Amino acid sequence: MSTQPPPSPRHVLEHTFGFADFRGPQEAVISTLMAGGDALVLMPTGGGKSLCYQIPALARPGCGVVISPLIALMQDQVESLRAAGVRAAFLNSALPLDEAQDIETQLLHGELDLLYLAPERLLQPRTLGLLQRIQLSLFAIDEAHCVSQWGHDFRADYLHLNCLHEQFPNVPRIALTATADQRTRGEIARRLDLESARHFVSSFDRPNIQYRIAQKNNPRRQLLRFLRDEQQGNAGIVYCLSRSKVENTADWLCQQGFAALPYHAGLPAETRAEHQRRFLREDGIIVVATIAFGMGIDKPDVRFVTHLDLPRSVEAYYQETGRAGRDGEPATALLLYGLEDVVKLGQMVAGSEGSEEHKRGERSRLNAMLGLCEITSCRRQALLRYFAEELPQPCGNCDTCLEPPETWDGTQAAAKLLSCVYRTGQRFGAAHVIDVLRGSNNEKIHRFDHHQLSTWGIGADLATAEWRGVVRQLVVRGYLEVDGAAFGALKLTEACRPLLRGEESIQLRKQPESVSRQERQPRPAAADISAEDQPLWEALRACRKRLADERGVPPYVVFHDATLREMVSARPRSETELLGITGVGDSKLARFGAPFLEVLQDFDAQPAD
CATH class of the missing domain: 1.10.150.80 (HRDC domain)
Structure with a gap:
């Protein structure tokens, strides 16, 4: 056991991690823990959260204990720390018994600086008893949003972590997350007994990520153009809503010459582990995944994250896109979405087993996500405003800044659509309502005698894609709602009355006639290496x-x-x-x-x- 006094935080920063200075609130967070205080830290992915607990764990006497939700994340962090000369280890179910015993012996002999544990392992009486026998420098609760039942990564074991405050009252605690709106922050503080802790909220801005959102228009073609024109040879993640779409997309990308691997909860554990290992260790791998993949992925050089379906919430979108560009280099977040995504997600909410309050919350979050897609102003300003942060000027690095969308007076078209929804009985989805407006003569129109309606054929001047854009924007703005329990039927809301009466006008986003310039032209990375170098x-x-x-x-x-x-x-x-x-x-x-x-x-x- 070493009798040397612990080094100062700045010495650890420079000599262990190789950085010249602290970033953002890191120094203030570390000072709080060095003084024995507790901290709740909200810092974006790539903002340097891990140093906030790794440095004080090395600069305080004893061993720091990190509670982490994923085995892969623990292994990744420990490998990186060991490469930097830190005495780090993890205890989890993947370890053979003899290795686990060796690590416990090192812990008892004071030979570890950092120990990573899953919450399930930590809460075992044997583990808590082991920790009572050693000197502890701190507890770090990583991915703290897992404690929130409103969150998208809820883990029931996190609810019991308030026992750390009760059983180890003199050991400082730090809880960290990259994603939490104000309600989730309050829940984290309350459930972990951190209401009296110092709260550090960093800017959620990730200026190196270019946010781009486009309507689906042959999404495979859109994805292929994006990958070939801009991301050849780069590592990235493609998110899909269903397991079957994940596997089909991965197979198709392989046929197109890309190294693509599927990842979802239905695959065998060894397959998932192998695909994650390849993604971390090989260059140019694309993982096609459901949201089962990503939490805790510490790969710094992910150059793009693409969504082929609409995320459930702005929180999920922010966290998933945040897996790109952790190294601070230019990265792109591309989302392709359509009205069918809204219908599908609405049906999932309606069919869930949650309470009515929970369903209302899910619908509200889905509407906020759809709103982000349809805005005509700066995406980044809207995204940050969702997390109660104001960006004074448009960012200049999102699609609406780089290529401002055109708008048009949609008052008359909106009134036609709303009237058609009403006259068809508020029982049909967007496709049928649009067929009525455009004067279709299909079997369904005649079965319901909708060719006899006054709204039949009054919208033939607009293409189907344009009408779908009108529907989406009226849903976003609250004039219409999609009834997930009734197979996506469109229903009027009270807000539409002034529009129908002609007392209100509305400007709508013009639907692109073709693929936008931003999709056609590759975006050069600012940090490209010159041909000479x-x-x-x-x-x-x-x-x-x-x-x-x-x-x-x-x-x-x-x-x-x-x-x-x-x-x-x-x-x-x-x-x-x-x-x-x-x-x-x-x-x-x-x-x-x-x-x-x-x-x-x-x-x-x-x-x-």
């Missing part, structure tokens, strides 16, 4: 891959892309210069410095053309 960049990546494969870890555990980019730019020639590169600490310099310096020196020695 490309050979060195590839050589450094190859060196990293070799070192990672030798150790059985993902490449980013050795160094992040941002660190390699800085090497290309700065061309360090000595260990001292290499130590000045962001992300290179003492331990990584000792382990990996020589091979990278050798690559850099080889390129220095090459004669100029």
